[in-house]
Amino acid sequence: MANMTSPEHVMSTNTVPILSLRSISKSFGAVQALTNVDLDIHNGEVVAIVGDNGAGKSTLVKVLAGVHSPDSGTISFDRQLVRIPSPAASRGLGIATVFQDLALCDNLDVVSNLFLGNELGSLALDEVEMEKRSSLLLRQLSAKIPSLRTVVAALSGGQRQTVAIARSLIGDPKIVILDEPTAALGVAQTAEVLNLVERLRERGHGVILISHNMADVQAVADRIIVLRLGRNNGEFRVGDVSYEDIVAAITGASDNVVTRRAGTRSGEEPKP
Template sequence: MSSSTSARSEGRQPILSLRKVSKNFGAVAALTDIDLDVYPGEVVALVGDNGAGKSTLIKTLAGAHSPTSGTILFEGKEVVMEGPSAALDLGIATVFQDLALCENLDVVANIFLGQEKTPWHMDETEMEVTSWTLLNELAARIPSVRDVVASLSGGQRQTVAIARSLLSNPKIIMLDEPTAALGVAQTAEVLNLVERVKAKGLGVIMISHNMQDVRAIADRVVVLRLGKNNGVFAADASNEELIGAITGATDNAVSRRAKRLAEADKKVEELQ
């Protein structure tokens, strides 16, 4: 049973609920009547083709865009986010694809960037201890918090960005393509990080184009197509189902291959 199913069976309340959320840019409808629930301790994968509305939805939840219509509920209460700081204060942290790290600064400086302990005097010792604490919670493989970010691997940089998002004690973390352009080992490292964030009881929304990563980590897969909901699937849904929902076509290379394999299996059974 997925954690989302378990959450519903226990009658637990979702951390975040969207009801009929739409976002228009002039005459262009980027999002139309989006419904979404995120429960504590679950990973929701947000998938869809380019232009499906994934990034617009994430930016809306991050406070960068204001929805044109619809309702956003956080812990059961309707909320209006007037900017990114309001989303952070609420408990929604976002790690965008570019990570927004300063490569010439060390790990500590990047984790506390814009959130230094005091405005007039930085407590370097306390910041370093806090950085190690956050990274240890994630079982991060970073040699030293005084290493500059430019010397870190892609997976280690993602770790720093996730650690920085945890600094504000969020209840939901949104990750935009966290494994993009990473090798196999680094991808596994990042997916392990997501598992640890989930184990802390946080809700995770993850945008990804990699179906293998989605299957490895997600409790539910939410498909967007042309700015609209186009299905919610379990992580073990078939490629045919997911590709059909993403592309809007049930007749595609994946479905035809699955059909050929099924026909071949049938012939083998008949011969036996």
């Protein structure tokens, strides 16, 4: 089995994380959603967060997106301790979140969706400049969009995901969070989105990828963080871990192995 260690020791890099979470906990009444969760994200890397339903993935995303405030723990962004009390605060820091529902306006075209809420022009909309910037951004992302003036309702699932991700880049964020970006997509559309994730890494963004699809995770992620029952339950470099190792950490099948190894090191007789 691959070695599971704490987040502080997995990254063999001299760079300082752009985002660092320490001992983040969050409860909803009697339900403890997160317990002492740690997470580091560096510029130009893709970190996948995986786990079963109820593992705490969505709660962690919403903490970073400013939807929920943690009960305890610290968040550092760009070497500064910060609070994220609202979605506006999250965006202001430089964290862009693309939720699974995408929140696109189907009756508007691609350009209008990209600049929705961030329109250019004081007295009148500068349609020419918005179209110019949209074209440049989509070219940089190698996006396959038939026309900037196509209404979003006419786009495929992969193209809609592309528009949502491109829209998140309008404010030039340092961190992009993608919540199940390939869910319900076909093979070709999934490949399109995964290529887009590669472009985000090349642009220097730190990417947090939430996914249940291990093939997608292993295709694009640099590191994998496993959450189980709201806690860290393993951190792996993708090149050093097998599919079976990841599943074992997700399901808890690795827990007894870790316990036996710890007992052996301390001189205790391993339990069957």
